[in-house]
Amino acid sequence: MKTVIIGLLGARLDHGGLGRKRHERWRPTVSLVMHDSLPVDEFVLLHHPDEQQLADISVDDMRALSPQTVITTHLVDYDDPWDFEQVYSRLLDFTRSYAFDPEQNDYYIHITTGTHVAQICLYLLTEANYLPGKLIQTSPSKDGVQGTFHIIDLDLSRYDQIASRFEKEARDGIAYLKGGIETRNAAFNRLISQLEQVSIKSSAPMLLTGPTGAGKSRLAKRIYELKKQRGQVTGRLVEVNCATLRGDNAMSALFGHVKGAFTGALSARTGLLREADKGLLFLDEIGELGLDEQAMLLRAIEDKVFMPLGGDRETGSDFQLIVGTNRNLYEQVRTGRFREDLLARINLWTYELPALKQRIEDFEPNLEHELQQFTVRAGYKVSFNKAARAQYLAFAYAPEALWRANFRDLNSSVTRMATLATGGRITEDIVAGEIERLKQAWFAFSQEKSIATEVLTEVLPAETLSELDLFDRMQLSEVVKVCRESRSMAEAGRKLYNASRNQKTRVNDSHRLKQYLQRFGLTFQAVCI
Template structure:
């Protein structure tokens, strides 16, 4: 491996006079080549256009000292050496022009010479791996003119103390995103671990998916708080449920409007995107946005500019987007209700939050969290007695506990029991009553779903005028018969399944005939259904 040093000419430290006296003084750039235990194959000297004469003298002295070292120069020409943006830009241009080959070279960036601004820029370019190397710091020595040198490796993973600190910060960030809940679900914990890294390293859109009540809004708020804590955002969190936005109101709410843009627009409106400048915009239920709003949102994400409703002038807003949805956005694209280009833009970091039924190992920790939140709200502690807790946990993990609204159901359930807990203790009686209520609520949804499903099946095969003459009892029965027929291999197979008990009590079981007669009653045939 060869050794390459990149450094900036020091207009004062590398000068030390133009006569022979300069050879008796420490000059940082020249001194690097005096170290026998640090042979340099190439030295790239960056200097300002106004320093050509000093650069020439320095390079000649370096050649005389180390004739086998390849010496090259790179000229910069910033007008103000203390203008951070200008200096960084030109040094960044150097890193793009120079052909780095880390497989064949060790690179060292000399940060002793140059202005403090230039030194900081070189550090940042090395830290960001634009220069794939290590830092080199030199200092004078009383013993010789070569001075001393110190190598600084920016690979922080090599330093146990720093690495452990980063690991500790990552763990703290994960705990913050989980609200302090000690979750045990492996898939959920892995998702949060990656989301913690993405939250503090990226300003790209994040898409949170999952059923109603899985905690998308709560997680978005925690992501914002974490980014605010780490200095990633300075603006505020702006959140809106897109399902509440319709027509002109959607355009106005999101992008603002000018006075007189439409009837009733008596004053100008800033808009949510502008309010989220330097902050975070959370658009919940983004799948409900209209196509026109989607088009403007895409441009605002990509270009950071948009046009308020009724205006002919653009405005800007630098925000990060977090989108939430319980819809299948890919299906919405296929249905023509969501823009494919917008989905591609917000689908960079997508996280599906699992429902409570898929995180039952986290149930007990979330129950404790809900009790703590209730205690904080009302000002006195509420808890289960042992038997009541065991009773509630046992039911909560049975198939009967559907947790249809996920953590919202859990929150409501704990709130009811805690509110009615005399003396701050939730008893078996309270749990029994709560279980009865949950069974009723969830059962009502299931019955409605079954009824709706039956009607949709019947309307597919039975004329509306015929359907209106059939009792609800007969509708449910007919819908089940149709379902069995549609999955059966033959009429006889369907008959055996439907008459599985009564056929054993007959001397001669003619299942096909019985089923055919039943279907004819409603003007149906087995062939129609299959």
């Protein structure tokens, strides 16, 4: 690898007098080619047109001191060396015109010379990798004109203390997004880990999907708080459920209206987008938003401007956007209920939150979290006794525990048990009552059970039924119905095995049906009662 140094000529430090005495003084640029420990293969010297004489002398001296070093010069022309925008732009132009080859060369950016503005610009360009190298700084020494040099690598991951602090900040951010809950589901943990990075690095829209009660609203609030902690937003969090917005009310709520825009508009309204300026806007259930509102929202996202209802002058709002939905937006696009261009704009970062059943290994830590939250709200501590806790967890993990509303079901369940807990202790009796309540609620809403389980409850014990897969329930319920509609087991067998019986040399439909029913501890006579 070749060593290439890029540096600005220092009008004062590199001068050292233009006579012979300059060889007796430390000059930062010239000194860089004098170190045996840093052989320089190429030196790119940047200078202003007014510094041409000094540049020529410096180049001659460097070539005399280090004949093997290839020295090239590059003009950087700006009117005011203290104008940050001018200096940065000219240096940026250089980075775009120079043919960097990091695979073959090690680059060092000299930041000792030049104005403070120029030094800052070189630092920023190096940090952003426009200058793909390390910083090098020089200083004089008491024992001669050579001086010393120090290399600064901006790859902070190389510095153990800094890297460990970054890792701690990332862990703290991840823990904050998870509400301090020690979750165990690997897929969920990976999702939150990436979300932490995106939250602090990106201001692009985020799309949170998942079933009702999976925690989209709570996560959006935590993202906002994390962004606020890290200085990403300074405004407020504005939340709205799009399912509550209809017609003129939707337009007015989101984009505001002017006085007299419609009947009843006795005064102007700011609108939620404007209220979210410099902050974060969370639009939950965005799939419920009308097409007209979607069109205006798209423009507000892209251009940061929109027209209030009834207005003739645009207004603006610089907000960050998070949207949530439990609907399939791609399906809604196909059916014409959602704009494809809006979906393309909001799904740059899409995160699907799993249902509670999909991350059931996280049930226990979330149970603890809900108990802690109740304690904070109620002002007294509530906990399970050992047997009650085991009883509740066994039910929570069982197939019959549907957790239809996900974490909302868990929150409501804990609230009920904790409220009934005398002396702050949840007992087995309280748990048993809660389990029965949950079963009844889920049974009332479960379409599968209303179709398949209604018949089976008449022929199977509840314990056996709870252990059956949905597939077995659906199949067995149909078999029972056919048996009840038939005069004999042979007739029921002919109906049930109407296709496969034609492929057998010996047909015994009754025996096949008998064997099937015996799998569930049933007989033909028992199911026909």
